[in-house]
Amino acid sequence: MKQNSVAVVGAAETTKMGKIPDVSVIGLHADAALNAMKDAGLNPSDIDGVACAGISPVELAHYLGITPTYADGTSVGGCSFMLHVRHAAAAINEGLCKTVLITHGESGRSRVGAAGWGRAPSSLMGQFEMPFGVTSPPTMFTIPVLRYMKTYGVTEEDLATVAVVQREWAAKNPRSSFKDPISVDDVLNSPMIAWPFRMLMCCLVTDGGGALILTSADRAKDFPNKPVYVLGTGESVETPMVSQMEDFTSSKAFRVSGKKAFDEAGIKHSDVDHLMIYDAFAHLPLYGLEDLGFVKPGEAKDFVRERNTAIGGKLPMNTNGGGLSYMHSGMYGMYALQESVRQMRGIAPAQVEGAKISVCHGVGGMFAASGTVIFSNEK
Amino acid sequence: MARILPEPTPETQHFWDGARNGELLLQRNKATGEAYFPPRPFCPKTGSRDVEVFKASGRATLYSYVINHRPRPDMGTEPHSIAVVQLEEGPRMMTNIVGCPQTPEALVLDMPLEVVFEKVSDTISLPLFQPAKG
Numbered sequence: 001m002k003q004n005s006v007a008v009v010g011a012a013e014t015t016k017m018g019k020i021p022d023v024s025v026i027g028l029h030a031d032a033a034l035n036a037m038k039d040a041g042l043n044p045s046d047i048d049g050v051a052c053a054g055i056s057p058v059e060l061a062h063y064l065g066i067t068p069t070y071a072d073g074t075s076v077g078g079c080s081f082m083l084h085v086r087h088a089a090a091a092i093n094e095g096l097c098k099t100v101l102i103t104h105g106e107s108g109r110s111r112v113g114a115a116g117w118g119r120a121p122s123s124l125m126g127q128f129e130m131p132f133g134v135t136s137p138p139t140m141f142t143i144p145v146l147r148y149m150k151t152y153g154v155t156e157e158d159l160a161t162v163a164v165v166q167r168e169w170a171a172k173n174p175r176s177s178f179k180d181p182i183s184v185d186d187v188l189n190s191p192m193i194a195w196p197f198r199m200l201m202c203c204l205v206t207d208g209g210g211a212l213i214l215t216s217a218d219r220a221k222d223f224p225n226k227p228v229y230v231l232g233t234g235e236s237v238e239t240p241m242v243s244q245m246e247d248f249t250s251s252k253a254f255r256v257s258g259k260k261a262f263d264e265a266g267i268k269h270s271d272v273d274h275l276m277i278y279d280a281f282a283h284l285p286l287y288g289l290e291d292l293g294f295v296k297p298g299e300a301k302d303f304v305r306e307r308n309t310a311i312g313g314k315l316p317m318n319t320n321g322g323g324l325s326y327m328h329s330g331m332y333g334m335y336a337l338q339e340s341v342r343q344m345r346g347i348a349p350a351q352v353e354g355a356k357i358s359v360c361h362g363v364g365g366m367f368a369a370s371g372t373v374i375f376s377n378e379k
Numbered sequence: 380m381a382r383i384l385p386e387p388t389p390e391t392q393h394f395w396d397g398a399r400n401g402e403l404l405l406q407r408n409k410a411t412g413e414a415y416f417p418p419r420p421f422c423p424k425t426g427s428r429d430v431e432v433f434k435a436s437g438r439a440t441l442y443s444y445v446i447n448h449r450p451r452p453d454m455g456t457e458p459h460s461i462a463v464v465q466l467e468e469g470p471r472m473m474t475n476i477v478g479c480p481q482t483p484e485a486l487v488l489d490m491p492l493e494v495v496f497e498k499v500s501d502t503i504s505l506p507l508f509q510p511a512k513g
Contacts, residue, residue: 127385147443243473
């Protein structure tokens with residue numbers, strides 16, 4: 001995409017977050033969408049492009065009374081929204097539409113109007129993974145990690161440290177699900193889920209949603225809030241089966257998506273002021289730091305332990321508290337994007353002073369897909 | 380609760396027929412000899428349809444795993460391994476490690492394994508792996 005040609009002009013999460021038993025999935029999409037439209041000073045009739053995952057963009061458009069000339073139903077898991085941003089930028093630049101609404105809503109905890117989780121027993125995953133007892137992400141996303149730990153000497157304490165540092169960020173965020181400080185010992189004494197993963201190394205399960213509105217950078221100046229420009233984007237996919245990942249110590253989708261985004265943005269790693277790496281589990285920020293090139297393979301554990309990603313560190317990461325402590329409805333990518341936008345607007349609860357460039361990196365499925373968006377608040 | 384079972388498709392039927400007969404069947408590109416998994420009627424590296432089914436040795440090493448402490452209802456009540464093994468022929472596959480305690484101490488990465496088949500229905504036998512004997 002063309003650098004800085006498109007901007008976020010509306011951004012909001014659902015009114016409530018965490019446990020929302022009185023709103024269904026599509027209701028969460030709509031609540032977030034209406035909040036984002038209010039943020040941008042727009043009505044549904046001003047939107048001519050829609051994108052969402054989980055539900056169909058047809059459902060979204062009809063529910064909100066939108067008649068779009070652009071619809072994107074890309075659904076590759078929790079990073080779908082990063083891909084939606086990327087596709088929306090291309091669509092706006094190509095003149096397919098002018099103003100794109102991207103929504104997420106998920107009743108992950110309360111399961112109101114939520115679809116079931118499962119794979120067709122005739123799919124490759126249904127034939128060659130499901131019979132061995134995989135249940136949900138805690139037994140699949142985690143499978144590569146022992147190989148990663150052996151290869152680079154990563155310990156259970158290193159995984160626990162990721163969760164501890166993110167809780168420190170969460171404590172600064174009034175909307176975080178968990179704010180109380182935790183220690184490495186607390187993490188290592190939390191209930192065993194799937195060895196070597198303990199409960200506090202796994203993400204929350206919550207209800208919530210979020211929405212973004214994008215338009216061309218030329219129009220962006222006319223909106224009530226400070227525009228956040230899209231500087232570069234990337235995406236890739238690898239495999240629907242975690243057992244078939246090429247390399248258990250590194251995600252190919254992360255590497256391809258990250259490199260594409262950095263190349264498009266034309267920035268160096270040292271230019272990055274703020275970083276979001278989708279953390280469904282404690283190992284993901286470690287893989288992300290390495291696969292995006294912030295550190296060399298095997299160095300992420302030390303980088304985190306030395307507090308480079310913590311409050312006051314040189315690369316503040318997951319400043320909302322992340323999927324581990326802030327919220328995680330199932331497809332967390334939208335919340336990572338929301339935090340990047342808040343940081344670029346200068347309104348985040350744990351604001352990184354003077355931040356000008358934010359990298360937001362998502363994962364979909366179990367290392368199945370990836371999307372990266374690099375934002376800037378300067379054109 | 381009945382175990383969740385695979386439903387073979389025309390492209391994978393040979394694998395499950397082989398498993399029922401106690402054979403681990405892989406496929407390979409006839410030109411390059413490279414083996415691949417899961418089954419499909421072409422080589423994923425080159426796109427060539429000139430492939431053949433062959434019987435694998437059944438030897439593997441333990442590549443990575445978790446021990447699921449919250450088993451799915453059809454998997455019993457005790458913690459059990461969900462593993463990925465490195466087959467001698469190159470591909471990796473998901474499985475369960477059986478015939479040893481389901482503990483980190485007993486399940487050591489890179490340990491040698493051999494395939495065993497567990498009959499779970501009239502048509503399906505699952506390829507599982509146990510510590511190699513001898």
